[in-house]
Amino acid sequence: MSAITIKDVATRAGVSTKTVSRVINGERHVRPQVRDAVLRVVDDLDYRPNAFARSLSSSRSYLLGLFIDDPTTGYAADIQLGALTRCRERSYHLVVEPLDRTAPDRADILAKIVRDLRLDGAILAPPLCDDVVLLDVLDAANLPYVRISPHGEPERSGLVFMDDEAAAREMTEHLIALGHTDIGFIEGDPGHNVSAERKRGFMAAMAAAALPVNTAHVLVGDFNIRSGLTLGDQLLAAPNRPTAVFASNDEMALGVLITAIRLGLAVPADVSIVGFDDAPLARAAWPRLTTVRQPKAQMAAAAVDLLVDPRYRGDIQAPEFKTLLGYEIVLRESAGLAPVSRVVAGEGLEPPTPGL
Amino acid sequence: MSAITIKDVATRAGVSTKTVSRVINGERHVRPQVRDAVLRVVDDLDYRPNAFARSLSSSRSYLLGLFIDDPTTGYAADIQLGALTRCRERSYHLVVEPLDRTAPDRADILAKIVRDLRLDGAILAPPLCDDVVLLDVLDAANLPYVRISPHGEPERSGLVFMDDEAAAREMTEHLIALGHTDIGFIEGDPGHNVSAERKRGFMAAMAAAALPVNTAHVLVGDFNIRSGLTLGDQLLAAPNRPTAVFASNDEMALGVLITAIRLGLAVPADVSIVGFDDAPLARAAWPRLTTVRQPKAQMAAAAVDLLVDPRYRGDIQAPEFKTLLGYEIVLRESAGLAPVSRVVAGEGLEPPTPGL
């Protein structure tokens, strides 16, 4: 056990413990000479501040809480890893806490965790980020928090988000550019607000291209592979099936892909299928999924950055605390030109050029 | 902020802080009357001990570390949730730390975390549980640890495990009972020791039934869906394909399933496919996968139980610190009777009876 304390360092460096404390915490007002001398001793002795002592006296925990509705998803894993890594870099610790969004007592649970762990900040992953009951708890506790991909009330906290609507629009435009005119869309879990945003992006692109949307080809899923299987069948087994399907996440897209294969449809020759997320599954499937890469790890890291920023407590309204991150359309093999026989001519579309 | 301290409770209850401390920590030697009185005050005031103060003075952190090679898998998520939940019940906290098993400096990273966080105990999930370098670090730090599903050196720590070999044997016997004689097997990542154990179970069952194993039908995968797709193709596209495939985990089984569908094979009419793990995917696939349910959450919970047991530090060799948990063969739709035309007669098999 490292019995080395701040006292040992102070003695050895010939300064007071307070000065060592200043150096450790990067405070100003320390002569460079002294600073360097202290740092050298810290290094020599391999001194590590005792986090408990520090927390006890400063009444800060250096502990951030990440609240996640369903921690078993790939999305959650990516968020978690991103937050964890950045916390480590910032000398903070992260506690991941599952919080069932349907639990009637979720507010009490959250309050208890915040108090028991004496968190210094909280991160709310979707869809918890849109649960007003939880925001109220955090406000009441006067705890700084950051929301990832929230839908409404942007003034209530710092935010980290990407433009889901624009991404969905762009993906749809890509399909349209490939010559598709009848595009099926599978919405995500209505409990997640991003579901509506992605759908809006899809509708906007269709409208901008003056393409009619077949309401029978717009279905509501739940982000799970199962709904991709079922709804994919509904979409593709019918005689007037769409030539492309845009699923609101990769898991559902994979379900559609499996269904297409089962129905004997070639992908993308007979039907193009695209997803959203760039989950590991998207890369593994055969053919690999064209999808939207969401910067999940970066979003989580950015949330940590906001929370540890000393200015954050002061003015959560500042534009610098609304972090917008970019997405990326990842082109792979699951989407291609619309089947020639089905391209509707005279819609103002250029004849699709091969090679993407 | 709850400014209520042990002092407030002591004053209000008319006892010393030491007595309150005793009650809180469930120590003996407190008169029941006094005990009850203190507890009542604790309740009234909604008093919560300050974990930092407690840790600082007791030099215990009440913090357990869970080390995982790849935290983005479904397996990791289940382990994590199980450990987290039990920690909460035991008033401990859990820190999940990803630790790349291939990192050359993984020993240093581990040592640093143990020291910086002042962990009270560590849990090593596979395949880290079999990394001697890491065990050495923990031994040197004199930190109690528990390994989940380790392969060797059972005397070095408490263990939580299930009988992978027996489970694989039983699953194979199930396929044999269904009339299958030519069964393909896809081994897991050779870097995980369970891979070899599951294979042993498969071989044992085949040998016990006096069935020959076609070496061309025993392939090595890596636990990812991609290898299921590739190896599934290798197995099923050949003219003398097996009538059943046993993949060492569900992800690979799903890959085989997708390949089968793509090849136009009916599952299970043409080929039966079974997995291992009972991952969420296993339930979602169509048809749903017959698989082995591994008690992942319970294993993690059991690991926590060992670590917080005060007797654990004393004698890790005691048989009570080697926790064996049961598995379950989950019968679903992906496995069925062997195609009649291909059943090899006269091998001592009863004619398969329908209805499973």
Next chain:
DNA sequence: CTGAAAGCGCTTACAG
């Protein structure tokens, strides 16, 4: 720019 004193809220010996 630097330091001496007090205190954070518990638990650990040590008494009785």
Next chain:
DNA sequence: CTGAAAGCGCTTACAG
């Protein structure tokens, strides 16, 4: 069975 004293290792005011 119960308590008074000291201390865990830091940081927070407060001085200078």
